[in-house]
Amino acid sequence: MKVEIIFEDQDILVVNKPAGMVSNSAQSVKEPSLQDWLVEKTAQNVSDDWKELVPADFNNEYGTVEEIFKERAGLVHRLDKDTSGVMVAAKNPGSLVNLLAQFRERKTSKKYTCLAHGKFRVPQGNIIAPLGRSRTNRQKFDVSSDGRSATTEYKVIDYYPDLNDQGLEKLKEFKKNLSSYQGFSLVNCWPKTGRTHQIRVHLKHWKHPLVGDDKYVGKKRVKLDEVWCPRQFLHASQINFIHPRTGKKVSFEVELAEDLRQALSFLNKSV
Incomplete structure (x- = not known):
């Protein structure tokens, strides 16, 4: 499965992860993961100047910088298998622990684009609700x-009142x-905390589950979704963080994945 590189320098890789690819390797994962791909990308030797990127307050409770890099192969964060979009990875141990610290201290931000069932009564606001297994x-x-x-900021971009003729034809049976x-x-959703399935569960809690989400949409509804939308409609469209070497804020954005753009073509947009 092809991984598109959005940006690359001596310290970081910014990629557009395709839907269907698992982020991290595990014994239970049989297919190639993004982490496997990163092993090859970060295999070459790097100079020792990465040491200046390590935060002064780095704690080796979970291993040395080198051990952490070897274990993670540069993987900083994850996206669900069926979520597409932008991710940042590290090319050396120093940039890895630097970026991990930024995520832990919430110095990064991410924007997701999603299609949810129903019409929001309030077009912009925050969903604040604690999450647990x-x-x-x-x-x-x-x-x-x-x-x-857990807190998720959201803003409605467009509303589609119904399926168009092409969409209805797909669902005629x-x-x-x-x-x-x-x-x-x-x-658009901006998770202010990084809980597992946060956007998916928060939207379901507000009675607006994601289109195509087979975990959090009822069986009858998701069966209809799957006719015209091939997966959960969730795309990581933007990421913002501080570059480990320059100390400057950087932002990377990717357009909506082609399969999700195709899904939107089956809907009538509100005018």
């Missing part, structure tokens, strides 16, 4: 009073189930 399905997360705090299957909101 589901008690009934350990692979899922729920809003939970004893969970970890499900015609009897379409009476309540109308209304979709294209939304």
Whole structure:
């Protein structure tokens, strides 16, 4: 699976991860991951000048800088397998621990673009609800009073009241189930915390689950989604962070993935 390089220098790689690729390697993962790809990209020797990038307060509780880099192969953060979009990776040990510290201290920001079911009553605001692992399905997360705090800022970009003729044609065999299957909101989301499945669970909590999300959309609804949208409609469109070497704020943005643009073509936009 091809990984598009958006930017590269001696310290960092910014890539556009395709949907269908797992971010990190694991024994349970059989297919090639982004981390496997990074192993090859970071295999060449690097000079010792990366040491000046290590934060002064670096704590070796989880290993030396070199050990952490070897374990992670430059992987700084993750995206779900079926989420596409922009990611930053490190090319040397110093830039890795520098970027990890930025993520931990919330000095980075990310924007996601998603398509959600329904029309938001308030077009812009914050979803504030603690998240924890589901008690009934350990692979899922729920809003939970004893969970970890989580905040997602959102802004509705466009509203699509219904499917167009092309979309209805795709769903003609499900015609009897379409009476309540109308209304979709294209939304930008900025997670202020980094909880697993945060955007997906927060939007579901507000009764606006992501189109195509087979974990958090009901079975009947997701069956309809999958006819015209090939996966969960979630795309990491922008990332902002401080460059480990220059100390300057940098921003990288990628356009919506082609398969998601195609999905939008089946909808009527509100005028």
